[in-house]
Amino acid sequence: MLIELGHFALILAFGVAIVQMIVPMVGAHRGNAAWMALAEPAATVQFLLTAFSFAVLTWAFVTSDFSLQLVYANSHTDKPMIYKITGVWGNHEGSMLLWMVILTLFGAFAAWFGGNLPARLRARVLAVQASIGVAFFAFVIFTSNPFLRLEVPPLNGRDLNPLLQDPGLAFHPPFLYLGYVGLSMSFSFAIAALIEGRVDAAWGRWVRPWTLAAWMFLTVGIALGSWWAYYELGWGGFWFWDPVENASFMPWLIAAALLHSAIVVEKREALKSWTILLAILAFGFSLLGAFIVRSGVLTSVHAFANDPERGMLILIILAIFLGGALTLFAFRAGSMEAKGVFSTVSRESALILNNILLSVSCFVVFIGTIWPLVAEILFDRTLSVGPPFFDAAFTPFMVGLAIILPIGSIIAWKRGSLDRAAKSTVGWLVLALSVGALAYAIQTGNSALGPVGLALGVWVVGGAISDIWMRSGRGSISDRLRRMTRLPRADWGKVTAHIGMGITFIGIAGMLAWEQEDIRVAAIGETWTVGSYEFTLADVRNEQGPNYITTMADIAATRNGAEIGVLNPEKRFYPVANMPTTEAAIINGVMRDLYVVIGDPQDNGGWAVRIYIKPFANWIWGGAILMALGGCFSLSDRRLRVGAAAPKRMAKAMPAE
Amino acid sequence: MKRFVFILMLLAAPLWAVEPGEMLDDPVLEERARELSQGLRCPVCRNESIDESNAVLASELRVVLRERLVAGDSDQEALDFMVARYGEFVLLRPDARGANMILWLAAPALLLIALGIGWSTIRARRSTPDALSPEEQAELEKILKS
Numbered sequence: 001m002l003i004e005l006g007h008f009a010l011i012l013a014f015g016v017a018i019v020q021m022i023v024p025m026v027g028a029h030r031g032n033a034a035w036m037a038l039a040e041p042a043a044t045v046q047f048l049l050t051a052f053s054f055a056v057l058t059w060a061f062v063t064s065d066f067s068l069q070l071v072y073a074n075s076h077t078d079k080p081m082i083y084k085i086t087g088v089w090g091n092h093e094g095s096m097l098l099w100m101v102i103l104t105l106f107g108a109f110a111a112w113f114g115g116n117l118p119a120r121l122r123a124r125v126l127a128v129q130a131s132i133g134v135a136f137f138a139f140v141i142f143t144s145n146p147f148l149r150l151e152v153p154p155l156n157g158r159d160l161n162p163l164l165q166d167p168g169l170a171f172h173p174p175f176l177y178l179g180y181v182g183l184s185m186s187f188s189f190a191i192a193a194l195i196e197g198r199v200d201a202a203w204g205r206w207v208r209p210w211t212l213a214a215w216m217f218l219t220v221g222i223a224l225g226s227w228w229a230y231y232e233l234g235w236g237g238f239w240f241w242d243p244v245e246n247a248s249f250m251p252w253l254i255a256a257a258l259l260h261s262a263i264v265v266e267k268r269e270a271l272k273s274w275t276i277l278l279a280i281l282a283f284g285f286s287l288l289g290a291f292i293v294r295s296g297v298l299t300s301v302h303a304f305a306n307d308p309e310r311g312m313l314i315l316i317i318l319a320i321f322l323g324g325a326l327t328l329f330a331f332r333a334g335s336m337e338a339k340g341v342f343s344t345v346s347r348e349s350a351l352i353l354n355n356i357l358l359s360v361s362c363f364v365v366f367i368g369t370i371w372p373l374v375a376e377i378l379f380d381r382t383l384s385v386g387p388p389f390f391d392a393a394f395t396p397f398m399v400g401l402a403i404i405l406p407i408g409s410i411i412a413w414k415r416g417s418l419d420r421a422a423k424s425t426v427g428w429l430v431l432a433l434s435v436g437a438l439a440y441a442i443q444t445g446n447s448a449l450g451p452v453g454l455a456l457g458v459w460v461v462g463g464a465i466s467d468i469w470m471r472s473g474r475g476s477i478s479d480r481l482r483r484m485t486r487l488p489r490a491d492w493g494k495v496t497a498h499i500g501m502g503i504t505f506i507g508i509a510g511m512l513a514w515e516q517e518d519i520r521v522a523a524i525g526e527t528w529t530v531g532s533y534e535f536t537l538a539d540v541r542n543e544q545g546p547n548y549i550t551t552m553a554d555i556a557a558t559r560n561g562a563e564i565g566v567l568n569p570e571k572r573f574y575p576v577a578n579m580p581t582t583e584a585a586i587i588n589g590v591m592r593d594l595y596v597v598i599g600d601p602q603d604n605g606g607w608a609v610r611i612y613i614k615p616f617a618n619w620i621w622g623g624a625i626l627m628a629l630g631g632c633f634s635l636s637d638r639r640l641r642v643g644a645a646a647p648k649r650m651a652k653a654m655p656a657e
Numbered sequence: 658m659k660r661f662v663f664i665l666m667l668l669a670a671p672l673w674a675v676e677p678g679e680m681l682d683d684p685v686l687e688e689r690a691r692e693l694s695q696g697l698r699c700p701v702c703r704n705e706s707i708d709e710s711n712a713v714l715a716s717e718l719r720v721v722l723r724e725r726l727v728a729g730d731s732d733q734e735a736l737d738f739m740v741a742r743y744g745e746f747v748l749l750r751p752d753a754r755g756a757n758m759i760l761w762l763a764a765p766a767l768l769l770i771a772l773g774i775g776w777s778t779i780r781a782r783r784s785t786p787d788a789l790s791p792e793e794q795a796e797l798e799k800i801l802k803s
Binding site for chain 1: 744
């Protein structure tokens, strides 16, 4: 009964979305306040209905209601409770329902906290948002209905894919969805502005928090996925340029560009049409990501939830929204008159360069991702585009970005001085170059990757520190420190995010360049040396987990005789899903990770053991966390916070510009 | 039952990427083999190189590749051997022949185009405001006097 209620709520939400798509839009066109006002309660109701339906599905998973086809196919009574819950979105239908919950939640947020938006704009934004909802509700209800029943409920389920029974991957999809779907708000704002024919500083200020939030969630989601790959896949890779990874990375790059260009719109009323275009593309790439994941058209390791027919439908949704938006853009972009004038050397120019590098790099990833498809269809060549291509074609853009970032981020708006910017960062440049040279001198081998990456990282981090220091004005150090605590949070957000990026650079370069690897057959009791560490294989034993059995090794790690810890790498086997997994054992450290994997027993009684020493590994994700944290700071800035005073202040400020 | 499952597990246990038994004694040759195998895609896997893959075929290919190197093949000859057997699908770094030129030239071409557009935007925005017209000048003086 409850299941049917959930199913019914979902259909009802679809109906509400249709109403919300049409009535407020017509109301905004005719200037009918009552019709426009319908958008807010509709958005709230839409969210409550979808959330209820999601709660019902969760309940079905928690109570192992195997009369539901979906629960039967993805759950098992022995599964730990946490994975019963995360199993709700560990499959196609459930994850689409989660997508809907987030989509309607964002719409509801715009309704609840959009009080300072002009009524007409708000009505249009909510109507556009609802139209996205209509498309995806239809998709869920007609092709991916999670509430389908089985006529004869089986005794037990088929269990969740063991790879997904992991905390890293359990929370990876919700964050990515928050990011993808968050970009739908930027899209709705862009379309509403195009219909309205007006983009001003206030619009830039409204669209920025949504983009910022979406970008933060994408950052966290991508970092979680990469961290998961690092510890789960068994050789410590963290990024594979897999189509599905690229699918989340492309919107991230465009969202990063959008974040920066929205600042130009807000502060200087320039780059308006470009910013609108980015907002459209960011969501377009999110939809493309959904298409890539759902259709499995580009085969990849993530194909746990795909189906060509559903892929086709998403492609149609993508074509309608992107095609419609770009057509509207083509007609209206000309009316976005830019106001701000700036000289060649200025923050505006630096941000244009930032946008060029980010968006072109995104298109390079895009072309690399779809090239196998294009080559097969147009040129009849079956080929692969793998990491070597992306490393070669994408990395230069990030290097360029890192080089210009410290200068670009401190140069003044309107008319800047390169001399001044250079003077305040020259110390960091010297430090970065010396660190790079030092690293080159002491490393074994003569790869440039490590030293260059390290130098760039130091340069970016140093530039960010200079940035905040310069903002503190003049005077004694204590005065400046005191003033620094009073700087707007957006300034701190910017600096934190930029430092995070530098740290990630150092992590990636250090880990790739200076990793040590040892593969051997070890007998029980054997001790051997890898780098400056000694490892002893003490024991290998079998144990029973809740829904798996495992072979676990005890490997003691010491350094110069001092004990560091015992590592317990595992090989697990999930009998219900008939699938083995590896669980690497990792001792985390600031400067290095010790990463141990146990392999197969060998004929001579020994075990295959793989040991990696991965320098700076945690800096990769640490940097990502800092980037997301920077987003948080920026989001909590006073000027983005919703307050009753905001519209008045804006109304006063407007004519002066 | 537990024992039975354990035996099952051993049967299903995957082979590991680069097993100790596969590795060559000559460290220089082994290093070359690792480099090359990172650029070769496992034909039966989703998106993994033969260096990373646990598939049986990947393991066989690692051994074949090492045999070629031991036999004295150059890097290119060893790659050509693989391509002849499995098609260019196995190359993770697509070659730059024919249509693939589009792929390889996309990044620099797009960058140049974008830089061109960016530069013209900056130039267009750079225009210093025109000198005041006589009427504006008169207006300004009136304001300044008052």
